[in-house]
Amino acid sequence: MAIKPICLEKLERIVGAPFFSAHREDLVCYGYDATASLHLPDAVVFPASAQQVSQIMKLAVAFRVPVIPRGGGSGMTGGALAVYGGIVVVFNRMNRILEIDRENLIARVQSGVITAEFQRRVQHDGLFYPPDPSSADISTIGGNLAECAGGPKAVKYGVTRDYVLGLEAVLPTGEIVKTGVRTAKGVVGYDLTRLIVGSEGTLALITEATVKLLPLPECVMTLTAAFDGMDTAARAVSEIVCSHTVPRTIEFMDNASIRLAEGYLHVGLPVDVGALLIMEVDGRRDEIAGLARALEDLSRHLGAVSVSVAETEAQAQQLWQARKAISPALFKLAPHKINEDIVVPRNRVPDLVAKIDELRSRTGLTMVAFGHAGDGNIHFNIMLDKSDQTALEKANRAVEALFDTTLALGGTISGEHGVGITKAPYLRKELGEAELALMRRIKDAFDPLGLLNPGKIFPE
Amino acid sequence: MAIKPICLEKLERIVGAPFFSAHREDLVCYGYDATASLHLPDAVVFPASAQQVSQIMKLAVAFRVPVIPRGGGSGMTGGALAVYGGIVVVFNRMNRILEIDRENLIARVQSGVITAEFQRRVQHDGLFYPPDPSSADISTIGGNLAECAGGPKAVKYGVTRDYVLGLEAVLPTGEIVKTGVRTAKGVVGYDLTRLIVGSEGTLALITEATVKLLPLPECVMTLTAAFDGMDTAARAVSEIVCSHTVPRTIEFMDNASIRLAEGYLHVGLPVDVGALLIMEVDGRRDEIAGLARALEDLSRHLGAVSVSVAETEAQAQQLWQARKAISPALFKLAPHKINEDIVVPRNRVPDLVAKIDELRSRTGLTMVAFGHAGDGNIHFNIMLDKSDQTALEKANRAVEALFDTTLALGGTISGEHGVGITKAPYLRKELGEAELALMRRIKDAFDPLGLLNPGKIFPE
Numbered sequence: 001m002a003i004k005p006i007c008l009e010k011l012e013r014i015v016g017a018p019f020f021s022a023h024r025e026d027l028v029c030y031g032y033d034a035t036a037s038l039h040l041p042d043a044v045v046f047p048a049s050a051q052q053v054s055q056i057m058k059l060a061v062a063f064r065v066p067v068i069p070r071g072g073g074s075g076m077t078g079g080a081l082a083v084y085g086g087i088v089v090v091f092n093r094m095n096r097i098l099e100i101d102r103e104n105l106i107a108r109v110q111s112g113v114i115t116a117e118f119q120r121r122v123q124h125d126g127l128f129y130p131p132d133p134s135s136a137d138i139s140t141i142g143g144n145l146a147e148c149a150g151g152p153k154a155v156k157y158g159v160t161r162d163y164v165l166g167l168e169a170v171l172p173t174g175e176i177v178k179t180g181v182r183t184a185k186g187v188v189g190y191d192l193t194r195l196i197v198g199s200e201g202t203l204a205l206i207t208e209a210t211v212k213l214l215p216l217p218e219c220v221m222t223l224t225a226a227f228d229g230m231d232t233a234a235r236a237v238s239e240i241v242c243s244h245t246v247p248r249t250i251e252f253m254d255n256a257s258i259r260l261a262e263g264y265l266h267v268g269l270p271v272d273v274g275a276l277l278i279m280e281v282d283g284r285r286d287e288i289a290g291l292a293r294a295l296e297d298l299s300r301h302l303g304a305v306s307v308s309v310a311e312t313e314a315q316a317q318q319l320w321q322a323r324k325a326i327s328p329a330l331f332k333l334a335p336h337k338i339n340e341d342i343v344v345p346r347n348r349v350p351d352l353v354a355k356i357d358e359l360r361s362r363t364g365l366t367m368v369a370f371g372h373a374g375d376g377n378i379h380f381n382i383m384l385d386k387s388d389q390t391a392l393e394k395a396n397r398a399v400e401a402l403f404d405t406t407l408a409l410g411g412t413i414s415g416e417h418g419v420g421i422t423k424a425p426y427l428r429k430e431l432g433e434a435e436l437a438l439m440r441r442i443k444d445a446f447d448p449l450g451l452l453n454p455g456k457i458f459p460e
Numbered sequence: 461m462a463i464k465p466i467c468l469e470k471l472e473r474i475v476g477a478p479f480f481s482a483h484r485e486d487l488v489c490y491g492y493d494a495t496a497s498l499h500l501p502d503a504v505v506f507p508a509s510a511q512q513v514s515q516i517m518k519l520a521v522a523f524r525v526p527v528i529p530r531g532g533g534s535g536m537t538g539g540a541l542a543v544y545g546g547i548v549v550v551f552n553r554m555n556r557i558l559e560i561d562r563e564n565l566i567a568r569v570q571s572g573v574i575t576a577e578f579q580r581r582v583q584h585d586g587l588f589y590p591p592d593p594s595s596a597d598i599s600t601i602g603g604n605l606a607e608c609a610g611g612p613k614a615v616k617y618g619v620t621r622d623y624v625l626g627l628e629a630v631l632p633t634g635e636i637v638k639t640g641v642r643t644a645k646g647v648v649g650y651d652l653t654r655l656i657v658g659s660e661g662t663l664a665l666i667t668e669a670t671v672k673l674l675p676l677p678e679c680v681m682t683l684t685a686a687f688d689g690m691d692t693a694a695r696a697v698s699e700i701v702c703s704h705t706v707p708r709t710i711e712f713m714d715n716a717s718i719r720l721a722e723g724y725l726h727v728g729l730p731v732d733v734g735a736l737l738i739m740e741v742d743g744r745r746d747e748i749a750g751l752a753r754a755l756e757d758l759s760r761h762l763g764a765v766s767v768s769v770a771e772t773e774a775q776a777q778q779l780w781q782a783r784k785a786i787s788p789a790l791f792k793l794a795p796h797k798i799n800e801d802i803v804v805p806r807n808r809v810p811d812l813v814a815k816i817d818e819l820r821s822r823t824g825l826t827m828v829a830f831g832h833a834g835d836g837n838i839h840f841n842i843m844l845d846k847s848d849q850t851a852l853e854k855a856n857r858a859v860e861a862l863f864d865t866t867l868a869l870g871g872t873i874s875g876e877h878g879v880g881i882t883k884a885p886y887l888r889k890e891l892g893e894a895e896l897a898l899m900r901r902i903k904d905a906f907d908p909l910g911l912l913n914p915g916k917i918f919p920e
Contacts, residue, residue, distance in 0.1 A: 185875035
C-alpha cells in the first residue's frame, strides 16, 4: 500500500526538501544492506534532530506507515530493510560527538556517528571505546547499539551493551525518552537502556547515547600461533582465556581461511597448518613484553607448532589485514555468501568445527570458518551461486543442520548479527513459546500499532 | 483482605507442610528487611524447585493473591516486604550451586545461594565472581540479581548485571521461562535477562542464574591514602580511575566516618584528616608490587598527605573491618538510620559533599558519608531517633534536598539499593512521565494482574 501524497508532503516539510526523497533512484540506495536483498521504501528522510525523528514517528502513527531506522546499512540480517515499505529514517546527519568527559570516562554521541571515527577521536584524547565490529568504518554507534554489535576485542572487553550507560530515543508512539544514567552505577526503574540495546530497531529509534570509556592501553602486541588442528587450537583457547594473561583478542582461521587470505594478500601465513590463532595483548608499557612472552610460552606449552610475535606495527597491521581480507576474498570462491555468526561455549568449538567438516564433505559445498575463538563465536560461510537452485537448497539445509548442532552444544544462533529477517524463520529453534510470547507483549507495550521496523525478529 | 483458607491449604500442599506457615510468629520473621519496617504476609513458603514456584504463582493468579519473592531479606529499600500482604516466597532451600564450568568460565546456581558462599566456592577453584555487596554474607544471588547489587569492586569489575548471562525465572502468569545464553555472546531476541535483573522482583521470580566468572587474580594489595579534604581526595579519585593502574576498589570515608570507625575498632586510622581513601589493587604475582608502588606514587603526586600500604594480610583485613564497621558503629550515634545510596559523576563528589556539609550545619542533624568513591557512589547516612518527630521531618527534608542536588549534578538517587518502597515517592524526580508510563506498560506485559511484588518501584 503506497503512502498518501499528503503524508509525503508533511514528511518533506518536517525534514526540509534537501533531506527527503521519494525518487526511485534514492530509494534503491536505501533499500539494501549487507544481506544484498532489496526492499524499496516509499520514502527516505535524513532528520537533523530527535525532535524531527519524533515528528516523523508521530506522522507515521497518524498515517499508519512503517518506519525503519537505518545507520550505516551494513547489517548482516536485514535489520535496516523496509520489508513492508514505509519511511526509512537515515541517521547520517545526526553524527556529532556531543561530549567527551575525560574525568568521568564517558562520552555522549548522536546515533549517526561512525564507530571508527568515534574510536579515533577518543583515542586522540588517550581514551578507549572497545566495541569494534568489523564494519566499524561504515557502521554507526546507533546501528551498533540496535544490534548489540560485538567484535574481536570482546574477549577481554565485552560488547556494545557493556559500554552503554544511557540513551535518548524516540518511541514508536513518538515520545522522546531518556533512559539510564551518566554515572558508573544506577538502578532506578527498569533497565530500558539494555532492553532497547539489541532490539534491532523494533522498540525505539535511538537518537543519542551516553557511553562508558576506558583509559587507552599504553601498548598492544600481536602474536600468531599455528596448530596442527582445530582441536588443539580450541583447547589452547580455553586455557588461555582462563589464564592470567587474557589477550584482548583471540581470532582463529581454519585452513581454508588461511589459504584464502594468503592467496589474496601474500603476507606469509603458514598455509599447511590446521588452524591459526591471531592474538592481541594490551597493557602497560612496563608489562607488555612480559605478557607477550608469557602468552608465547603458554601457546607452545598448549601445543602450538609455531608462534611468532609481530616485531613491528607494520607486521601487526599485515596480520590484521589478512584476517580482515577473508570476507572479501571469499567472493573469489563464488558470487554469493551465506554467513552465520553462531556461538558455542568455548570448549565446544572443536565439536562445531567437526560438524562443519562433516557438512562440507557430505554436501560438497564450499565452506569457510573463522572468527572470534575467544568467545566461541564462529563466522561460518557457505560460498555458492544462488542461481544454482540445488546448491541453494543444500546450503539452506546445511545452515539448518548447523543451527541444530549449535543449539545442541549449548550455543546460540547469533552472537552479534541479530535475528533480523534472515534468522527469524529459525527463532523458534532457540526460543520457547513462552519467551516468544513475552517478547511480543513487550513489543506491543512499546509499539501498539506495530509500525516500527515491522517484519524483523519475530517469525511471521 | 485475608487469603481464603482453601488457598492456604492448596499452598501447603504444593510445598509440603514443613515448608509452609501462616503462624504469626513465622510471618513476623519474614515480614521485615533492612529498612526495619514490618509488613506481615498472609503466608510464607519455602519452595524446592522452579516447578513449585510456578505452581505457587498459578495458585496466586487463581485466587488473586500477591506474591513477594524474598532472598536474604537484607534489602535496603523494602523490596522483599509484603506491603499488601500475600505469599512470601523464600528461596533459601533453592541454594544449590548446580555447575561450575572452569573451561568456559561460567557457573549455574539456584537463586537462593548465599553470595559469599558462592564467591568462596569458585575461589576454591581458582575462579572469581566479582560482585560483592556488603551484605554478601547473608544476601543471595537471586536477591543480588533482583536489585542489581553493586559493591566496592565495581570500579574495575562492574556490577551484578555485568556477570549474568542467562536466567530461569517464573513469570507472574506462572510460566517458567529461560532467558539469555550460556555463551560469551548472544543477541537473539529481546534482552529479557537484563530487563529482569534490577526489576526488584516485580517482573519475575528468578529461580536460577547462569553467571560469568573470571580467573582469580593472583594477588591483591591494600593501600590507604589520607587527604586534607574531600576536594583533593575526589580529584585524586578521578585521576586514578583514568590512569593505567586502576584499582579494583576505591572506598572513601569522610572525617566523621573515620572517627566513628576508629572509635569502634581502634585500628590506628588517622582521625585528623579530611578524607581517607582505601584502595585495593589486584593483578599477577609479577606485577602487583609495581602496581601498588605506582598507585602510592600517584596518590602522593595528587596531594595525599600520607599513604600506607598494608604489609600483611592481617593489616589489610583490619582496614576492611574498619570500613565495614562504619555501618554498625553508626548506631552508637543514634537509634535510627536513614541511608541513601546516591551516585554522581565521579568529579562531582566534592559538590555533593559540600551540599552534605551545608545540610549538616543548617539542620544540626548527625550525618555521615562514606562509600564507593571510584563509582561516585556515596552512602549518605542521617542518624536520628525516629520518635523525635521534628528531627524526622528535618531529616526527610534533608534527604529530599540531597536527591535534588544529586540529580542536578547529573546523578541518580540509587546506585545499588533500588527503589523499593522507600524511594518510590521520589521516583518522579528522576524519571519523566513518558519513561514511567513505558515502565508501567512493561510491568503490565509481564504481570497483567499486578500480583507480583505490588507496591514497589512505582509511585502510588
